[in-house]
Amino acid sequence: MKKSILIIAIFIATGIAAQTKYQKGMQKAFSLWEQGKMTESSQLFERISKAEPTKWLPAYYTATVEILSSFGLKDETALKAKLTKAQEFLDIARANSENNPEILITQAFLNLGYIAFDGQKYGMTLSGKTNQLYAKALQIAPNNPRVILGNAEWNMGTAKYFGKSTKPYCSEIKRAIELGKKEKIEIEFYPKFMQNRAEEVLKQCE
Amino acid sequence: MKRILFLLLTISQISLFAQTTISGKVTDSKNIPIEGANVYLDGTYDGSSTNEKGEFSFLTSEKGNQTIVISYISFETFIKTANITSLKNLKVKLREDVNSLDAVVINAGTFEAGEKAKVTVLKPLDIVTTASALGDVMGALQTLPGTSTVDEDGRLFVRGGEAEETQIFIDGMRVFTPYAPAARNIPTRGRFSPFLFKGISFSTGGYSAEYGQALSSVLQLNTIDEPIEEKTDLSFMTLGLGVGNTQIWGSNSFSINASYINLAPYQEAFPDRNTWNKPVQSLSGEMVYRHKFKNESLLKLYGAFNYTTFDLIQEDINFENGFQFGLKNRNLYFNASYKNKFENNWRLETGLSFTNDYSDVNIFDDTVLDNENSMHVKLKLRKRFSNRFKLSFGSEYFITNFNEDYISNTNNLYEFDFDNNIFASFVETDIFFSKSLAAKVGLRLENSELLNQFTVSPRISVAHKISNNSQFSLAYGQFYQNPKNDYLKFNQNFKAENTSHLIANYQATKQGQIFRIEAYLKDYNNLVKFDGNTATFSSNYNNNGNGYAKGFDVFWRQNRKIKNTDYWVSYSYLDTERDYRNYPTAATPSFASKHNLSLVAKHWVESWKSQLGFTYNFASGRNYTNPNEIGFLNNKTKNYNSLSVNWAYLIDQQKILYFSVNNVLGTQNVFGYNYKNTPEPNGNFNRQAIIPNTDRFFFVGFFWTISNNKNTNQLDNL
Numbered sequence: 001m002k003k004s005i006l007i008i009a010i011f012i013a014t015g016i017a018a019q020t021k022y023q024k025g026m027q028k029a030f031s032l033w034e035q036g037k038m039t040e041s042s043q044l045f046e047r048i049s050k051a052e053p054t055k056w057l058p059a060y061y062t063a064t065v066e067i068l069s070s071f072g073l074k075d076e077t078a079l080k081a082k083l084t085k086a087q088e089f090l091d092i093a094r095a096n097s098e099n100n101p102e103i104l105i106t107q108a109f110l111n112l113g114y115i116a117f118d119g120q121k122y123g124m125t126l127s128g129k130t131n132q133l134y135a136k137a138l139q140i141a142p143n144n145p146r147v148i149l150g151n152a153e154w155n156m157g158t159a160k161y162f163g164k165s166t167k168p169y170c171s172e173i174k175r176a177i178e179l180g181k182k183e184k185i186e187i188e189f190y191p192k193f194m195q196n197r198a199e200e201v202l203k204q205c206e
Numbered sequence: 207m208k209r210i211l212f213l214l215l216t217i218s219q220i221s222l223f224a225q226t227t228i229s230g231k232v233t234d235s236k237n238i239p240i241e242g243a244n245v246y247l248d249g250t251y252d253g254s255s256t257n258e259k260g261e262f263s264f265l266t267s268e269k270g271n272q273t274i275v276i277s278y279i280s281f282e283t284f285i286k287t288a289n290i291t292s293l294k295n296l297k298v299k300l301r302e303d304v305n306s307l308d309a310v311v312i313n314a315g316t317f318e319a320g321e322k323a324k325v326t327v328l329k330p331l332d333i334v335t336t337a338s339a340l341g342d343v344m345g346a347l348q349t350l351p352g353t354s355t356v357d358e359d360g361r362l363f364v365r366g367g368e369a370e371e372t373q374i375f376i377d378g379m380r381v382f383t384p385y386a387p388a389a390r391n392i393p394t395r396g397r398f399s400p401f402l403f404k405g406i407s408f409s410t411g412g413y414s415a416e417y418g419q420a421l422s423s424v425l426q427l428n429t430i431d432e433p434i435e436e437k438t439d440l441s442f443m444t445l446g447l448g449v450g451n452t453q454i455w456g457s458n459s460f461s462i463n464a465s466y467i468n469l470a471p472y473q474e475a476f477p478d479r480n481t482w483n484k485p486v487q488s489l490s491g492e493m494v495y496r497h498k499f500k501n502e503s504l505l506k507l508y509g510a511f512n513y514t515t516f517d518l519i520q521e522d523i524n525f526e527n528g529f530q531f532g533l534k535n536r537n538l539y540f541n542a543s544y545k546n547k548f549e550n551n552w553r554l555e556t557g558l559s560f561t562n563d564y565s566d567v568n569i570f571d572d573t574v575l576d577n578e579n580s581m582h583v584k585l586k587l588r589k590r591f592s593n594r595f596k597l598s599f600g601s602e603y604f605i606t607n608f609n610e611d612y613i614s615n616t617n618n619l620y621e622f623d624f625d626n627n628i629f630a631s632f633v634e635t636d637i638f639f640s641k642s643l644a645a646k647v648g649l650r651l652e653n654s655e656l657l658n659q660f661t662v663s664p665r666i667s668v669a670h671k672i673s674n675n676s677q678f679s680l681a682y683g684q685f686y687q688n689p690k691n692d693y694l695k696f697n698q699n700f701k702a703e704n705t706s707h708l709i710a711n712y713q714a715t716k717q718g719q720i721f722r723i724e725a726y727l728k729d730y731n732n733l734v735k736f737d738g739n740t741a742t743f744s745s746n747y748n749n750n751g752n753g754y755a756k757g758f759d760v761f762w763r764q765n766r767k768i769k770n771t772d773y774w775v776s777y778s779y780l781d782t783e784r785d786y787r788n789y790p791t792a793a794t795p796s797f798a799s800k801h802n803l804s805l806v807a808k809h810w811v812e813s814w815k816s817q818l819g820f821t822y823n824f825a826s827g828r829n830y831t832n833p834n835e836i837g838f839l840n841n842k843t844k845n846y847n848s849l850s851v852n853w854a855y856l857i858d859q860q861k862i863l864y865f866s867v868n869n870v871l872g873t874q875n876v877f878g879y880n881y882k883n884t885p886e887p888n889g890n891f892n893r894q895a896i897i898p899n900t901d902r903f904f905f906v907g908f909f910w911t912i913s914n915n916k917n918t919n920q921l922d923n924l
Contacts, residue, residue: 043244043253044253047244047246047253050248050275076307076717080306120765125404128434129434
């Protein structure tokens with residue numbers, strides 16, 4: 001009995017130690033994000049990224065949170081400051097993981113932040129680049145549901161702008177949803193497919 | 207056994223006790239707490255955010271010397287290395303980041319276009335969507351304040367200066383012959399296609415010491431660094447055809463475009479007031495090659511070729527059978543530029559440009575052959591000591607060889623030739639005292655070999671941010687320019703012409719709107735004077751001319767406050783007099799008008815998939831000399847009015863149909879009067895109004911983009 005208590009105690013102690021600082025940090029950052037504490041979450045991802053200079057995920061999430069929190073900003077100074085920071089971290093992520101489709105589509109997402117803010121000013125140079133990014137991501141990962149959904153959403157935006165039907169993209173979104181259900185993620189903290197969001201986009205499409 | 211458990215627990219307790227607390231308070235320079243700053247020990251997971259009082263506190267088990275980092279958006283990051291035990295109750299003042307978008311901008315005199323600009327006055331798209339501009343950079347800039355409408359000429363006349371007082375640069379290198387040739391009373395256009403440029407900076411005074419040989423204005427055009435995708439563009443226009451292609455491979459890209467313009471069909475359909483012996487025909491092409499090296503440095507080669515011919519007879523009161531003018535012009539421009547960043551924040555920019563311009567002009571039976579070879583080489587270094595202090599310096603050399611052969615109808619040959627070489631050096635500093643106070647101080651030295659003259663031009667500008675949305679700036683500078691080729695070919699015993707600029711600017715910006723007002727005073731000295739009716743080889747020349755120009759410019763632009771509508775208004779007030787050329791007395795020159803007003807509006811109609819635009823231009827009357835009355839430049843023409851409209855229709859995402867009409871109301875504008883050389887028997891001189899060749903100008907074009915990506919179109923090109 002005593003022996004087993006000892007074993008359990010040791011197991012707990014080492015078990016806690018086995019969960020690395022990295023895992024703890026990342027989990028905490030995700031939980032802050034879920035609680036809507038965007039600043040704290042982004043800052044924790046930022047600290048992890050600085051402490052783990054060879055990992056792409058913390059930098060990727062720092063950028064993602066900054067981009068998400070930039071949407072809807074009315075002040076160009078604040079927007080530019082946020083997206084400049086996001087760009088800096090996306091560059092770190094890219095340096096650590098080349099030709100990563102997740103990073104490519106996040107870059108496209110960042111560009112969208114600028115275009116959505118002032119299409120006339122930023123659209124001319126950035127919309128072409130964004131097209132290129134989706135094309136490249138699709139080439140690398142033709143069955144990645146996030147890439148397919150992002151690309152379909154981007155094309156829907158363009159179609160709406162030109163007063164065209166968004167119908168042709170619905171099937172792509174459905175395909176992304178199917179692939180998302182089947183997808184098995186093997187890398188810890190790897191970006192997940194947001195089923196609920198995809199369903200919403202599908203509603204807008206139809 | 208229990209002991210072991212106890213031990214395990216105490217160890218974890220001890221490790222807690224061994225932790226150090228890092229704490230402090232973060233404020234801005236005015237002691238206002240900063241909430242949400244990120245505070246952490248570099249390379250560790252330990253850190254926290256500041257609370258609403260700017261305070262932070264966290265535990266760390268790190269030992270010894272550690273680096274604390276405090277970062278917050280729009281502020282410079284604070285970094286300090288010290289022993290962990292001393293990082294307690296820190297009082298940190300973060301310095302504002304002077305690079306942020308809301309920092310003060312040194313902008314007296316300058317309008318910026320392009321996404322890099324902090325305050326954008328024109329957007330890249332505007333060049334090609336402004337109704338009156340017809341896709342010409344110069345045309346679009348003429349809707350900005352500080353410019354005068356001189357519709358029979360088409361070049362840029364800035365703040366009481368002649369067109370030659372504006373210099374144009376592509377990627378920092380001088381363009382010696384920027385305008386396409388045109389006959390009298392027909393407006394000229396810039397030689398380059400606007401699609402190749404990503405940024406434009408148009409300075410109407412007080413510009414940087416980097417630029418010289420310009421008395422009034424400097425226009426900088428920057429070509430695109432990296433094209434986005436491979437594509438082919440086709441254009442079918444009422445005036446001609448165009449084709450363009452872009453290729454990208456690895457870190458290289460190549461763009462080429464060619465166009466053929468022939469005005470014969472248009473002149474057949476809409477005859478103008480001239481008799482065309484040969485219609486305007488022009489063949490032109492441009493090429494850009496870009497290479498990005500592994501170290502991110504960039505090499506750009508740009509070449510442009512143009513060949514234009516025409517021959518016409520214009521009505522002229524002094525020539526019974528009209529005034530015959532024929533021209534063949536060949537122009538070659540080449541420009542190479544290279545920029546690189548080095549360690550320790552050094553930056554190098556260097557380049558070379560070369561121009562060959564050859565014209566064969568026939569005026570009745572006289573022939574004038576002009577040949578100009580010009581070159582510009584430049585090297586510039588820039589060192590960033592910090593965000594707040596930057597130094598740049600460099601040298602450049604301009605070489606011009608001009609040769610003219612004048613063959614008279616009696617077959618006599620007169621030859622004029624000169625070399626105009628200038629060496630210049632410049633040094634300039636950018637100093638940010640704070641986010642709201644900045645200065646630029648520079649000095650330019652020039653040595654002209656032809657005039658054997660050494661000049662010193664100081665330049666200074668200061669900008670101060672008064673509130674979140676507004677700023678005030680001042681600029682002063684001295685500017686020198688050698689007399690223009692028209693004089694130098696006959697006489698070289700000159701001094702450089704000189705002007706000084708004093709400028710005060712107020713600017714207020716908000717999202718989607720910008721207001722600016724700028725007052726200026728220009729003092730001209732050493733202007734060229736000559737005797738006789740026109741400048742000829744037998745005229746007597748001197749440098750005793752002088753003049754002044756003063757006034758103010760107002761600009762207002764609002765974007766999308768009215769749904770789908772973008773508009774701007776420019777107004778310029780100009781008071782100028784000059785005693786130069788063959789003027790008997792100081793007078794307002796015939797190209798200057800006191801009031802200039804432009805109104806440009808664009809409206810997107812979703813249901814029509816169309817952009818509709820209009821431009822209205824107004825200029826008050828300009829001086830002319832009426833020999834039937836006493837005095838010089840003693841009369842004024844009536845006011846100038848012109849309304850232009852355009853309509854761009856998106857057939858689909860890759861096809862666009864474009865219509866435009868300049869001066870749609872057909873207003874009868876008069877630029878001046880041409881008087882008969884000899885009086886009638888009653889002593890009166892008869893006159894002829896100088897009017898446009900045609901009252902309205904129509905343009906229809908179809909633009910088609912072919913690329914793998916179905917989303918791009920030439921909307922950008924309109």
